[in-house]
Amino acid sequence: MRATVMYGAGDVRVENVPDPRIQNPTDAIVRVVLACVCGSDLWPYASMPASDQGRRMGHEFLGIVEETGSEVSGVKAGDLVVAPFLWADNTCVFCEEGLHTACPHGGQWGPNGVDGGQGEAVRVPQAQGTLVKLPVAEDSALLPSLLSLSDVxxxxxxxxxxxxxxxxxxxxxxxxxxxxxxxxxxxxxxxxxxxxxxxxxxxxxxxxxxxxxxxxxxxxxxxxxxxxxxxxxxxxxxxxxxxxxxxxxxxxxxxxxxxxxxxxxxxxxxxxxxxxxxxxxxxxxxxxxGVAPARAYMEELLPDILEGKIEPGRVFDRTVDLNDTPDAYRAMADRDALKVLIEP
Amino acid sequence: MRATVMYGAGDVRVENVPDPRIQNPTDAIVRVVLACVCGSDLWPYASMPASDQGRRMGHEFLGIVEETGSEVSGVKAGDLVVAPFLWADNTCVFCEEGLHTACPHGGQWGPNGVDGGQGEAVRVPQAQGTLVKLPVAEDSALLPSLLSLSDVxxxxxxxxxxxxxxxxxxxxxxxxxxxxxxxxxxxxxxxxxxxxxxxxxxxxxxxxxxxxxxxxxxxxxxxxxxxxxxxxxxxxxxxxxxxxxxxxxxxxxxxxxxxxxxxxxxxxxxxxxxxxxxxxxxxxxxxxxGVAPARAYMEELLPDILEGKIEPGRVFDRTVDLNDTPDAYRAMADRDALKVLIEP
Known part of the structure; x- marks a missing residue:
């Protein structure tokens, strides 16, 4: 599949990477429908030392569940889901306190063999705890606002x-x-x-x-x-x-x-x-x-989006195809765009 | 009257100073029954540059009201009262928010012609807002605990x-x-x-x-x-x-x-x-x-002392006469005493 990789300051590429596959029974595979670039992605875009390894990018995405591991319940193939910008089990003592950012079984999108969100698909660890089901269709006009639940x-x-x-x-x-x-x-x-x-x-x-x-x-x-x-x-x-x-x-x-x-x-x-x-x-x-435990707030904020009370998706002012993700970074770094959607 | 004056690091003296008198209609004069030395007094005791002027000391005291200005109600001559370590009007927008430390009509004990608590008597500005009446006699065994309402x-x-x-x-x-x-x-x-x-x-x-x-x-x-x-x-x-x-x-x-x-x-x-x-x-x-708005908490904590549920006065482990206040500073600075009561 194609995914976004950063090799250094100003050097963002969309490349072929291995297709994600279930590795643990708590994983799910999600086909990305909508992703975006984060303001925090601009810090490494401005300063990351050049590297041969590259860093998989993107921590905001929503998409369709394609496959789930044997221990995942709550979400199933075909569901439209959104992921918070850190994955977590949603059951540990910290998650119960609403501090999913401190989940000992959680982590970041991108490093350590975990996919980034700016790509065609993502292996989602701790899928049951991480993913939140969205009760709308894949072509809903609410998708940008629902994607904002990931982070901003x-x-x-x-x-x-x-x-x-x-x-x-x-x-x-x-x-x-x-x-x-x-x-x-x-x-x-x-x-x-x-x-x-x-x-x-x-x-x-x-x-x-x-x-x-x-x-x-x-x-x-x-x-x-x-x-x-x-x-x-x-x-x-x-x-x-x-x-x-x-x-x-x-x-x-x-x-x-x-x-x-x-x-x-x-x-x-x-x-x-x-x-x-x-x-x-x-x-x-x-x-x-501090780093927001987005997962703790998603169920609380979701109804206001579904009911049209808030339209947080208005922060997105441009949309690019996945292949044009480097342009999205450039536009945001140049303050030519506020926040850019990516459609794989 | 006699009062405590600091002239520099390690230089604390008990001296004759002018007797306090009502200057504003919101003032009261309080005869000090019990005062003490604060851990924060030890910072200037360790580092204050020598000065001819001297600094009046003490911000924790309780005593008997001797006289009140024409605009003071709520406390009257003969009442036993305790003062918080900053005086305040208890009516402004900050006092209403429980942040008496930010009262624009409040201030510190000691500087700007206001008496310190380590002396025989104190002119209390904003007396109606500042003083809290204590429903015990002047010889109550609860006095040390009630004095702790001033600060610690x-x-x-x-x-x-x-x-x-x-x-x-x-x-x-x-x-x-x-x-x-x-x-x-x-x-x-x-x-x-x-x-x-x-x-x-x-x-x-x-x-x-x-x-x-x-x-x-x-x-x-x-x-x-x-x-x-x-x-x-x-x-x-x-x-x-x-x-x-x-x-x-x-x-x-x-x-x-x-x-x-x-x-x-x-x-x-x-x-x-x-x-x-x-x-x-x-x-x-x-x-x-931050600096505690003691006045905001005094009514809440007072009943627990009166009922004997808490004994905060146990932090006092020594008592000196006002004339021996310099010894009190020395003992606390040497960690020979935890917190010293002063009886004028």
Whole structure:
């Protein structure tokens, strides 16, 4: 089959790889119907050292179950299913706590002989725990929104949940990428009435407004901090959803968080240390977030998509054929596209 | 009157200062019955540059109201009252959120013409919001426990509340000082069944056991981390209550916190930056805590003391006359005493 492999910064190829086959009785084989490129794929696309080995790419996909191992129940051949961006057994003590990212029997798509999602098919380990059945047809117009359950919608939701977003909280979202816009949507869904979106790409912040943002702040750094404070009577917001991962974004978060508030980070941190000393201690600032346990939220968010209450799939603004996946990376890296769908 | 003044590291004096008098209609004058030295007083005792001005000391006291300003109701002359370690109006938007530490009309004991608690009397600003009436006599045996409401009990409680301690959480408390021991007591009170206390002073950890600690870990650093992990099946604990303030203590916290868990810091941080990068992000570690809004918790904790359910006053192991306050500092700095009461 064909699948996407990255060989280094800027070097993404679609190649022939071995067809997936059941290796363990807990596996399933899924034919991919829809996949996409993630903002986090752009970090290695910018910096991965060149390698002969290559890295299988993609951790967001939905598709049709073709075959299941002998120990898999709950999903069967012919089912349309979506996978979270990490696989997990959904039964261990961590999964029961809603922290599927810490599942000792789980793992990542791509490395260690596991397929990536940007390909024609995927062997899904721990299929029973990992896959969520979608009660729509393969040609449903809801597919892009349902694919967002793999990552960006659940990641935005995670940031809002961990920050304690509710109808009583004001919110700042830092970053107008697909995760930032999903965080806006998630905060709105949780009842927040005041949502300030920090972003400077008008087409994206316009979508942010549609998703529920009440104010747009294009300024960055000290200027951006001053603007958010001005909008909030000098106080800042209770919740800050940090959806970038750069140290400068986190530092903006420290500047705009209200005393007693929380910064919830879901942008993959590109730093090892942060300033977090006496001033933040005196302010009772909480720092939370992390890699989203998407699987924990999928059943909760699915009905809102099926009922049309939310349209997270609007973050996708382009679709390419699997063969053109390298163009998808380029378009997203150039900020020419927000988030690109891949149709194998 | 006599009051305690610090002129530099190791230089604490009891001197004559002007008698307090009502300056604002919201003031009250309180004659101090019982005060104490705080672990946080030991930071300037170790490092304050010598100064001619001196700094009025003490932020924990209870006493008898002698006089109230014209706008003070709720407390009156003759009442026995306790004060939290920061004064506040108890009516602003932050106080209503339970974050009295951010009260815009509040402040610290000691600086800016406000008396410290280690003296014969105190002018209490925002007296109506600040003072909590105690329904016991001036000679009650409960006074030391009631004095702990000023700071250490509420600070320990704050660390446990912010970390989400409940009957379902395992807990590590870092530090066997008065705040650490209070955190053990608070965690036990909130229902935690497994409480690991990291501390190496046997008389203190013995009291920790009485307060509810189930395990004592005297080791520090990597050894201490390994021991806590061993005690928790390799996982660490859901809650880590960091009651020291040193970077090394925080780093132990990172080592013993369970994936998805929280480190709640109430030790005043003696650092400006912390390691908090991808590893902690992948573990979904929350970092919370801060300066405790003691006033927010006093009414909630008071009944348990009055009913004898908790005895937080057991952290006091020595009593001195006001004139001997310098000895109290010395004894605590030398770890010869845990926490010292002052009787003016």
């Amino acid at each position: 919608l659940c990641t935005g939701h995670h940031s809002a949940v961990k920050a304690g977003v509710s109808p009583r909280t004001t919110v700042t979202v830092i970053g107008d990428g697909a995760v930032g816009l999903s965080a806006v949507l998630a905060a709105k869904r949780l009842g927040a009435e005041r949502i300030i979106l920090m972003g400077r790409h008008k087409d994206r912040t316009d979508l942010g407004r549609d998703f529920g943002a009440t104010d747009i702040v294009p300024e960055r750094g000290e200027e951006g901090i001053a603007r958010v404070r001005e909008l909030t009577g000098g106080l800042g917001t209770h919740a800050v959803l940090e959806c970038v991962g750069a140290l400068s974004a986190f530092e903006m978060g420290l500047g705009v968080v209200r005393p007693g508030g929380a910064i919830s980070r879901v942008g993959v941190p590109q730093y090892g240390e942060i300033p977090f000393g006496f001033t933040d201690f005196a302010k009772n600032v909480t720092l939370t977030g | 009990l509420c600070t320990g409680h704050h660390s446990a509340v912010k970390a989400g301690v409940s009957p379902r959480t395992t807990v590590t408390v870092i530090g066997d000082g008065a705040v650490g021991l209070s955190a053990v007591l608070a965690a036990k009170r909130l229902g935690a069944e497994r409480i690991i206390l990291m501390g190496r002073h046997k008389d203190r950890t013995d009291l920790g056991r009485d307060f509810g600690a189930t395990d004592i870990v005297p080791e520090r650093g990597e050894e201490g981390i390994a021991r806590v992990r061993e005690l928790t099946g390799g996982l660490g604990t859901h809650a880590v209550l960091e009651c020291v303030g040193a970077l090394s203590a925080f780093e132990m916290g990172l080592g013993v916190v369970r994936p998805g868990g929280a480190i709640s810091r109430v030790g005043v941080p003696q650092y400006g930056e912390i390691p908090f990068g991808f590893t902690d992000f992948a573990k979904n570690v929350t970092l919370t805590g």
